[in-house]
Amino acid sequence: MSSANARNVGIVIVSHSPKIAEGAADMVRQMVGSAVPLAWTGGDVDGGLGTNVAGILEAIETAWSPAGVAVLVDLGGAETNSEMAVEMLAEDRRARVVVCNAPVVEGAVIAATESSGGSSLAAVKRSAEEFYA
Amino acid sequence: MHDAHASRAGETSVPLTASAVLVNKVGLHARPSVKLTQCAKKFVAKIELALAEDGPWTDAKSPVKVMRVKAPQGATLHFRVAGADGEAALAAMLALVHDGFGEV
Numbered sequence: 001m002s003s004a005n006a007r008n009v010g011i012v013i014v015s016h017s018p019k020i021a022e023g024a025a026d027m028v029r030q031m032v033g034s035a036v037p038l039a040w041t042g043g044d045v046d047g048g049l050g051t052n053v054a055g056i057l058e059a060i061e062t063a064w065s066p067a068g069v070a071v072l073v074d075l076g077g078a079e080t081n082s083e084m085a086v087e088m089l090a091e092d093r094r095a096r097v098v099v100c101n102a103p104v105v106e107g108a109v110i111a112a113t114e115s116s117g118g119s120s121l122a123a124v125k126r127s128a129e130e131f132y133a
Numbered sequence: 134m135h136d137a138h139a140s141r142a143g144e145t146s147v148p149l150t151a152s153a154v155l156v157n158k159v160g161l162h163a164r165p166s167v168k169l170t171q172c173a174k175k176f177v178a179k180i181e182l183a184l185a186e187d188g189p190w191t192d193a194k195s196p197v198k199v200m201r202v203k204a205p206q207g208a209t210l211h212f213r214v215a216g217a218d219g220e221a222a223l224a225a226m227l228a229l230v231h232d233g234f235g236e237v
Contacts, residue, residue, distance in 0.1 A: 117170070
């Protein structure tokens with residue numbers, strides 16, 4: 001992830017399943033390239049299916065970009081835990097992290113594609129959310 | 134075009150068009166769509182594509198819209214570009230399609 005461009009919006013993938021999260025990240029890397037800061041997290045603290053706030057915070061930290069971070073989530077807890085993680089960020093960072101209303105795999109690829117072209121956080125979110133438009 | 138760009142737009146206000154046949158096996162599926170939009174985003178020109186000469190036109194900078202075109206192998210992709218770097222943009226789009234997005 002060291003080759004990622006600090007100008008580009010970071011992408012965080014949050015799934016109940018670490019395999020899905022990692023697999024989605026693999027798709028992003030292979031299809032979009034390495035210009036985009038990217039991190040994934042999945043599973044609860046005991047290694048089972050689920051999500052955890054600490055893991056999400058760490059992923060946001062890893063994918064952090066001054067341009068902001070777009071978070072892609074799968075179901076229920078992934079979304080609420082992501083929102084909780086955003087709430088826990090320092091105030092100056094909070095406004096630069098958005099949870100997208102988009103399918104996790106497709107949304108991650110599209111968000112990263114948009115980000116790789118240097119688009120703003122708002123444009124990255126809008127593009128990912130086009131799937132439900 | 135806005136008035137501020139009128140002097141530049143004077144030369145490029147007429148859109149450039151060209152077409153190319155999709156040669157890669159799977160057509161304009163996910164990966165080629167990503168490559169195409171990434172390439173399109175490098176230019177300031179407005180870039181659109183269509184499966185027919187008279188449209189409907191799709192924004193080539195939108196990965197979701199480009200994937201929805203579902204252009205199969207053998208389809209002719211029509212491009213319409215307008216803007217200061219339109220010529221270079223059109224050449225880049227055509228090169229990408231001719232090369233089968235690097236996956237033929």
